[in-house]
Amino acid sequence: xxxxxxxxxxxxxxxxxxxxxxxxxxxxxxxxxxxxxxxxxxxxxxxxxxxxxxxxxxxxxxxxxxxxxxxxxxxxxxxxxxxxxxxxxxxxxxxxxxxxxxxxxxxxxxxxxxxxxxxxxxxxxxxxxxxxxxxxxxxxxxxxxxxxxxxxxxxxxxxxxxxxxxxxxxxxxxxxxxxxxxxxxxxxxxxxxxxxxxxxxxxxxxxxxxxxxxxxxxxxxxxxxxxxxxxxxxxxxxx
Amino acid sequence: xxxxxxxxxxxxxxxxxxxxxxxxxxxxxxxxxxxxxxxxxxxxxxxxxxxxxxxxxxxxxxxxxxxxxxxxxxxxxxxxxxxxxxxxxxxxxxxxxxxxxxxxxxxxxxxxxxxxxxxxxxxxxxxxxxxxxxxxxxxxxxxxxxxxxxxxxxxxxxxxxxxxxxxxxxxxxxxxxxxxxxxxxxxxxxxxxxxxxxxxxxxxxxxxxxxxxxxxxxxxxxxxxxxxxxxxxxxxxxxxxxxxxxxxxxxxxxxxxxxxxxxxxxxxxxxxxxxxxxxxxxxxxxxxxxxxxxxxxxxxxxxxxxx
Numbered sequence: 001x002x003x004x005x006x007x008x009x010x011x012x013x014x015x016x017x018x019x020x021x022x023x024x025x026x027x028x029x030x031x032x033x034x035x036x037x038x039x040x041x042x043x044x045x046x047x048x049x050x051x052x053x054x055x056x057x058x059x060x061x062x063x064x065x066x067x068x069x070x071x072x073x074x075x076x077x078x079x080x081x082x083x084x085x086x087x088x089x090x091x092x093x094x095x096x097x098x099x100x101x102x103x104x105x106x107x108x109x110x111x112x113x114x115x116x117x118x119x120x121x122x123x124x125x126x127x128x129x130x131x132x133x134x135x136x137x138x139x140x141x142x143x144x145x146x147x148x149x150x151x152x153x154x155x156x157x158x159x160x161x162x163x164x165x166x167x168x169x170x171x172x173x174x175x176x177x178x179x180x181x182x183x184x185x186x187x188x189x190x191x192x193x194x195x196x197x198x199x200x201x202x203x204x205x206x207x208x209x210x211x212x213x214x215x216x217x218x219x220x221x222x223x224x225x226x227x228x229x230x231x232x233x234x235x236x237x238x239x
Numbered sequence: 240x241x242x243x244x245x246x247x248x249x250x251x252x253x254x255x256x257x258x259x260x261x262x263x264x265x266x267x268x269x270x271x272x273x274x275x276x277x278x279x280x281x282x283x284x285x286x287x288x289x290x291x292x293x294x295x296x297x298x299x300x301x302x303x304x305x306x307x308x309x310x311x312x313x314x315x316x317x318x319x320x321x322x323x324x325x326x327x328x329x330x331x332x333x334x335x336x337x338x339x340x341x342x343x344x345x346x347x348x349x350x351x352x353x354x355x356x357x358x359x360x361x362x363x364x365x366x367x368x369x370x371x372x373x374x375x376x377x378x379x380x381x382x383x384x385x386x387x388x389x390x391x392x393x394x395x396x397x398x399x400x401x402x403x404x405x406x407x408x409x410x411x412x413x414x415x416x417x418x419x420x421x422x423x424x425x426x427x428x429x430x431x432x433x434x435x436x437x438x439x440x441x442x443x444x445x446x447x448x449x450x451x452x453x454x455x456x457x458x459x460x461x462x463x464x465x466x467x468x469x470x471x472x473x474x475x476x477x478x479x480x481x482x483x484x485x486x487x488x489x490x491x492x493x494x495x496x497x498x499x500x501x502x503x504x505x506x507x508x509x510x511x512x513x514x515x516x517x518x519x520x521x522x523x524x525x526x527x528x529x530x531x532x533x534x535x536x537x538x539x540x541x542x543x544x545x546x
Contacts, residue, residue, distance in 0.1 A: 005339040009325060016327045080323040084333075084382060087288065087317045088340040089309050230307050234290045 003090055006098040010072050014106065017075065023067045023106070026060040027114035034118040048122035049200035052132050053192075056115045057185045061139050062165040064111040065103070069147025070157040072099040077232075078155065086232055093226035096148060100222060103144040112136035127196045135192030142184045142214045145221040152228045173204070180204040187214040240266045242390060242421045243287055248296035250282050257282040259445040260296070265423055269416035269435055271453070272425040274442035280425035281320060283442070284394050287423070288317045300390065313341070316383030320394035322375055324367050330354070330378045331363035337382040349385050357381040358407065373404035380411070391415060393424040409435050429456075464488065465505040469512075470497040470525035477521050484511070497525070 030052075037051055073096070076082035085095065115136045119129025150157040172179040173186055180186040186203070190210030193203035205213075241264040250258040258279040272280045285291040286298050289305035289312075298305060305311045325333055334353050338346035354360050357377040362370065367378060376396055383391060393412075397405050416422045416437060439456055441449040449456075471477045478490045478498055486504035493499050502508040516523045 003340075005336055009328075009336055012327055013325060080319065080321040081325055083290070083317070083319050083321075084324060084337065084379075085340065086290070087312050087315075087383075088337065089312045089342075090340050091309065230309075231292075232290065233292065234285045 001094055001097050002101060003094045003098045006085065006090065006095055007102050009085070010099055010102045011106075013076070014068065014072060014102070017071070023064050023110050026063050027110050030055055030060045030114055030118050031121070034121050038122060046200065048119065048125040048128060049198045052115060052119055052122065052125075052128070053189060053198075053201040056111075056118065056132060056136070057139070057189055057192075058165075058170050060115065061107070061111045061136050061188065062143060062161075062169065062185060065107045065140060065143035066147055066158065066161040066165060068103040068106050068110070069100070069144040070151040070161055072103045072144075072151075073148055073229075074151030074155075074157050077151065082232075083234070086229075092229040092232075093222070096152070096222055096225045096229055100141075100144050100148045100225075103148060104141045107140035107144055108137055112140055128198060131192040131194075131196035131198075134195055135188040135190075138191050138214060139184055139188030142187060142218050145218040145225075146184065149221040149225040149228070152225045152232075174202070177204060181209075181213065182217075184214070184217070186210070187217075242266055242300060243423070244297075244299050244302070245283075245287075246297050248283075248286065248293045248298050250279075250286060250291065250294045256445050258286070258293075261442075261445075261447045262296075263440055263447060263450065265421060267416070267419045267421050269412055269422045269424075269437035271435060271437065271439040272423060272442060273429060273439050274425075274427060274448070276427050277444075278427075278442040279445040280427070280442055281394055284317075284392050284423070284425055288315065288392055290317075313386065314388050315390040315392065316386065316388040318376075318379045318383045318391070318393040318396060320398065322372070324375065324379060324382075326368035327366065329364050329366050330359055330370070330374075330381070333367060333378060334363075334381045334385050338385045341386040343386060349387070352387075353381040353385040356384060357411065372399035373401060373408075376400060376404075376408070380408075384415075388420075390421040391423070393422070395426060396424050397426055397428070463505050464501065464503050465508070466529040467500045467502065467508070468493075468497060468525070468527040468529060469500055469523070471516060472522040472524065473519075474498050476519055477516060480515050480519050480521075484515075499529075 033055060034051060037047055041047055073082070076085065112133055116129055116133040119125050119132050122129070147157065147161055150160050154160055168179060169183045169185045173183040186205050187210040189201055189203040190205035190207060193201050194207035243265040245261055245263050248258060248261045249256065261283065272283060274280050282291065286293055287300070287305060289308055292306045300311060300315065303311070328336065331350060331354065335346055335350045338349045343349045354363050357380050359374065359377050359381055362374055367375060370378065376399070380393070380396070396408055400408060412422050412424065413435060435453060437453055438450065439453055440447060441456070469477065474492060474497060478492060481487045481490050481500055486502050486507045487500065488503045489501040491499045500508070512526065513523070
């Protein structure tokens with residue numbers, strides 16, 4: 001299933017791209033924000049769950065995953081180099097799974113790990129930091145499966161992903177309870193909240209719901225993406 | 240022996256018909272797919288390579304449809320027209336990565352052989368981003384050949400090559416064809432394929448307009464009528480000299496100075512114009528073929544084939 005050659009090509013392409021530094025920006029912002037809040041708030045006030053839960057899970061994690069997840073395969077499809085990969089007998093599901101896995105691991109490095117660092121920087125948050133870290137690890141996997149699917153289905157994957165993150169997750173899911181059922185941020189929060197319950201996290205889903213839905217969404221996205229890639233067509237006549 | 244078989248294949252995009260009811264069979268040796276831009280050549284190649292489904296008709300390689308059939312890539316190599324490769328890799332890394340994707344038992348030997356065949360050994364350790372157009376073309380061929388495929392499809396392989404690189408590529412294709420491989424390439428420039436032998440399929444506006452031996456088409460090409468604009472140190476003397484030649488159909492002194500020469504034999508005129516001016520002590524200042532659309536050239540070929 002996992003193809004090491006595809007993985008190493010993907011890592012080199014992703015980190016070598018000029019916009020590589022982009023996905024480090026949300027992480028830097030989170031850490032700077034944490035330091036700023038820590039400096040301005042008296043010890044003893046509790047703000048970590050809000051900063052880390054809100055910014056970390058509704059901005060840092062989804063945006064990092066969005067850039068990485070839509071880029072690992074989408075960038076190659078856009079510039080046409082994907083054809084060199086697709087003109088080989090490597091199974092399409094293997095390509096999709098490997099690409100999503102690489103994006104997930106990079107998201108963990110650029111979002112989950114900074115989330116852990118920020119969590120440890122905030123006062124009295126040892127256990128909360130770990131809970132958020134675990135939630136972010138799981139979220140990295142789900143987000144990237146979905147964003148890889150988006151990049152195979154549409155050439156406007158980033159726009160679609162942004163709409164999902166900003167409108168559905170940040171707006172609807174916070175005001176309309178039912179929308180949380182389809183919110184990856186809420187699966188991640190649900191898991192974090194189960195490890196370290198904190199009402200400031202505003203977790204709307206329980207552990208089992210989060211896990212089951214997360215699994216279903218991940219596998220569903222990977223299967224759909226593989227199918228879509230099997231029918232990859234070069235359209236249009238180049239002039 | 241037929242390897243690639245198209246029967247009544249059509250492909251349309253919305254209302255636009257790119258390929259219209261094409262039937263052809265392609266066997267071992269070199270086959271050129273010629274036609275002006277937009278004639279549907281790339282569409283045909285993409286369909287054969289399994290990257291596009293025919294809207295109608297059947298397309299098979301060894302009697303198996305290629306659409307959604309990844310197994311086909313074990314015996315088929317594709318050199319796409321677009322220049323996008325993993326430019327951050329060196330030439331050798333790119334070919335080797337392709338060998339790995341094919342899970343070849345001996346990737347070292349396969350990589351070496353492919354680089355050697357395409358004459359890319361000297362540049363193999365340079366990043367592809369530093370390559371010239373011709374070298375990029377060759378490294379793509381090397382990657383497409385690494386698994387020793389029976390079929391090699393090349394989309395406009397001579398695009399952007401200088402004459403030396405073009406000759407080298409033609410030699411390589413001829414050699415591969417002589418080894419019994421099926422080599423199918425597309426080109427929109429007739430003159431590009433002069434040195435090749437084999438069969439050609441001429442496409443115009445999505446239809447298969449003519450097919451046949453390279454030599455027959457080449458003969459038609461070199462004897463096609465053509466109009467040139469000529470400027471020289473003595474236009475009237477040159478006109479007199481040209482009128483005496485059998486291939487000159489008409490000579491006209493144009494108002495702005497200079498000559499317009501209509502010739503019935505493109506090849507002979509081109510071969511002799513330099514000698515004629517020199518022998519008559521005339522200096523040739525300008526020799527311009529008048530703009531003629533590719534369509535008209537192909538159109539001429541088709542009409543002469545039919546007659």
